[in-house]
Amino acid sequence: MNVLLPRFLRTLYRKEPISSFILVVGAVDAVMGGVGQRWSLFSFGLFIVSLSVLLRWWQVQKAQPIATEDKPRRYLPPSSSAMPLPLLTHDKSRR
Template identity: 45%
Template sequence: MNALWLRFFKSAYRREPISGFIAIVGLVDLAIGGIDQNLSLSVFGVSVFGIALALRWWQIQNVPEQSQSERPQYILPDRSSQSPLPMLKPSQRPSRNDRS
């Protein structure tokens, strides 16, 4: 059960960090209020979680759609205008371990 909650929290936080953080705070307040049987903290947790869901919905609605016909613009050219570097050959000098 813990792994499932951890996966849910990670995925919620990675998608939208601000609304994910607010939702996690609301759920924690709700859990603490439920355990302590504190009605005001539970109501506060539910309201904060509701605000987080509304914020997430608002962010999803404001995402502009990208057209498929636009190609991405690359800064670097496809091919380099310079010639490739020459291949290096191993040195003919003996290594330090071979010197006696």
């Protein structure tokens, strides 16, 4: 458990550094406000934490592409009814 938790937190922090920094700042504010019984700082910290969670959710939603499968337009029929043209060859002997 002691080895997995820092590795998990490190990978999360590296994926989204801005929202992770905001989350850490909000969590520190909430802990300081809760321990010191300063309810305005505690509520501000909770607000910042919820804002960072919302920001991370928005970034994840924005990163997922909308999958639409459009068939390519084909201007020619799939098979031609005409006979194929003969191959052209270049003979040097005919001059």
